[in-house]
Amino acid sequence: MNSVTETCEAEETLSARPEIAARKIAFGLQSNIKPIWNPSKPEWSHMVNGASLTMPYLEPFLNNTMREGMKLIDKDNEKLLSDVKGFISQEAQHYQHHRKYNEMIKGSGYKNLSQVEDKMTLDYEKMKSKSLQWRLAYTAGFETMTMGITDWLVNQRQFLFGGADPKVASFILWHFVEETEHKNVAIDLYKHLYGNEYFARIRGLFGASFHIAMLSRQGYMRMLKTDGRWNKWRSRLTLWKMVGQFFLNIAPAMLRALLPNYHPSKVKDPEWVNQWVDAYSKLEEGEIPILDTSDPEISPLFNQI
Numbered sequence: 536m537n538s539v540t541e542t543c544e545a546e547e548t549l550s551a552r553p554e555i556a557a558r559k560i561a562f563g564l565q566s567n568i569k570p571i572w573n574p575s576k577p578e579w580s581h582m583v584n585g586a587s588l589t590m591p592y593l594e595p596f597l598n599n600t601m602r603e604g605m606k607l608i609d610k611d612n613e614k615l616l617s618d619v620k621g622f623i624s625q626e627a628q629h630y631q632h633h634r635k636y637n638e639m640i641k642g643s644g645y646k647n648l649s650q651v652e653d654k655m656t657l658d659y660e661k662m663k664s665k666s667l668q669w670r671l672a673y674t675a676g677f678e679t680m681t682m683g684i685t686d687w688l689v690n691q692r693q694f695l696f697g698g699a700d701p702k703v704a705s706f707i708l709w710h711f712v713e714e715t716e717h718k719n720v721a722i723d724l725y726k727h728l729y730g731n732e733y734f735a736r737i738r739g740l741f742g743a744s745f746h747i748a749m750l751s752r753q754g755y756m757r758m759l760k761t762d763g764r765w766n767k768w769r770s771r772l773t774l775w776k777m778v779g780q781f782f783l784n785i786a787p788a789m790l791r792a793l794l795p796n797y798h799p800s801k802v803k804d805p806e807w808v809n810q811w812v813d814a815y816s817k818l819e820e821g822e823i824p825i826l827d828t829s830d831p832e833i834s835p836l837f838n839q840i
């Protein structure tokens with residue numbers, strides 16, 4: 536087996552974190568939330584809702600894949616073992632919150648989502664028969680795309696979350712803070728088990744990104760149809776602009792992952808993410824990291840609790 540941790544230590548790392556901690560946060564996503572959680576951006580609200588719909592199907596698949604790979608880690612590689620455990624515990628928190636959030640959406644009149652959920656059940660069931668290498672490449676590929684999404688959400692947080700429901704904005708941004716914290720883990724495990732098998736990794740990168748984007752689209756398309764927006768040209772144009780921004784903003788993360796010696800630790804974390812982690816560490820137990828979406832900076836101060 537190829538020890539990626541040794542390889543990476545020799546190279547420049549900009550964002551190594553010692554420990555990956557799962558945070559159990561009571562966001563209260565069941566009540567007093569409207570599915571169009573950003574009143575000035577219904578199309579964007581549903582893009583996020585569509586992505587949320589995939590999470591209780593995608594993230595358990597990622598965790599099962601990582602759990603299977605974990606059994607093959609060299610016993611003396613304690614860092615990787617502990618990172619994989621941290622990855623699994625963070626993702627488990629994520630999909631449990633998304634499941635609650637999705638129930639709220641389905642209970643708010645969007646009853647036509649079961650077909651999408653059935654397709655996701657079927658897809659991930661079929662994907663169980665793929666090789667572990669294929670599934671780990673898919674996992675690492677999805678995790679790479681999330682780095683691009685984090686850059687977009689954080690850099691344009693005022694545009695995307697300004698004036699939005701603080702609970703939803705805080706929930707989504709928390710998810711991506713933790714994605715940043717465990718960004719190295721899937722690729723570390725992939726490289727530990729399979730070395731630099733470049734083409735399988737790249738196939739996973741594009742395969743996973745396309746698959747999740749298409750599943751999310753199935754969800755938001757149905758929600759926009761329920762709202763009567765799908766066939767309105769103005770709404771469709773807004774949606775296309777937002778989807779265009781999504782692709783433009785994830786492109787740098789996808790392109791740099793094409794480099795043969797790519798490793799996520801060489802990519803600097805957004806400063807806002809570090810500020811969030813620091814501010815969270817100062818909260819008392821049980822306090823909820825709710826952001827102030829009326830703040831032009833949407834600073835992670837959590838001082839309105």
Ligand SMILES: [Fe+2]
Nearest residue numbers: 594626629714
């Ligand atoms: Fe996640």
Ligand SMILES: [Fe+2]
Nearest residue numbers: 626678714717
């Ligand atoms: Fe993740």
